[in-house]
Amino acid sequence: MNNKEHxxxxxxxxxxxxxxxxxxxxxxxxxxxxxxKQRIVKMASLIEGEDALDICCGTGDLALRLVKRNARVVGLDMxxxxxxxxxxxxxxxxSISxxxxxxxxxxxxxxxxSFDLVTIAYGLRNVSDYQVGLLEVLRVLKPGGRLLILDFGKPSNWVIRKLYYLYLKLVLPVFGLIFCGKPNAYAYILKSLRKYPAQEGVSTILSKIGFNKIKVTNIIFGTMSIHSAQKK
Ligand SMILES: C[S@@+](CC[C@H](N)C(=O)[O-])C[C@H]1O[C@@H](n2cnc3c(N)ncnc32)[C@H](O)[C@@H]1O
Structure with a gap:
């Protein structure tokens, strides 16, 4: 699948x-x-008046929380x-900023x-080229600017990973079917996660392209994870 089809x-x-x-x-x-998401806001340590960009903002859930911290926020989505x-x-x-x-x-x-902070929640996994996306983040961040990425993770424990993948494979499409008649839309989460480099791979890309202070925080046995990093 080429980029346009993706x-x-x-x-x-x-x-x-x-x-x-x-x-x-x-x-x-x-x-x-x-x-x-509240944890992301806390980790962001936003100071009033800072410029924040929430990439793949979707319905604005995270952007809205950042606005409440008195930051100037841009939410971007295609x-x-x-x-x-x-x-x-x-x-x-x-008051809307x-x-x-x-x-x-x-x-x-x-x-x-342009920005002191960039956040991406459940977005990076969806883009066709993770490295290009992260290079764009690096470009628009100010020196010393912070990046926080929240997404599904890959648990390192084999048993937990199997159980988790079963949940994503069998249960999520049922929610998609019941609530929007679209089982495939939610089957997509597991498909995209299998391809996504997650905890290790995203850290490797961040380091390769020049981010500093890279840290991974695992949530619930690594089923979710938060990457934090800084532009030098
Ligand atoms: C799973 S939603 C996440 C929404 C929100 N950040 C949240 O945490 O609830 C992923 C979003 O990424 C957006 N997206 C996917 N690829 C994109 C791209 N290349 N450029 C901009 N937005 C993109 C989709 O349109 C969608 O709104």
């Missing part, structure tokens, strides 16, 4: 689930994704229906050294 496939997948995305997120993670949900959520806030932008994570429409 982008079209991912875009149409998110178009088909946008309206129910937040609901299914809560169900499939038993609400825990809220805690993990999918219009997901951004429309985000727009709706942000418009409910009284956030912009939403429809663009490709692999070609960020920003100048070099």
């Amino acid at each position: 982008v079209e496939k991912v875009d149409s997948l998110f178009t088909s689930i946008a309206a129910r995305y937040d609901l299914i997120n809560d169900i499939q993670s038993f609400g825990l994704h809220r805690l993990w 999918n219009r229906p997901m951004l429309n949900v985000a727009l709706n959520q942000l418009s409910r806030l009284e 956030a912009n939403l932008l429809q663009a490709d994570a692999l070609a960020l429409p920003f100048n070099t050294s």
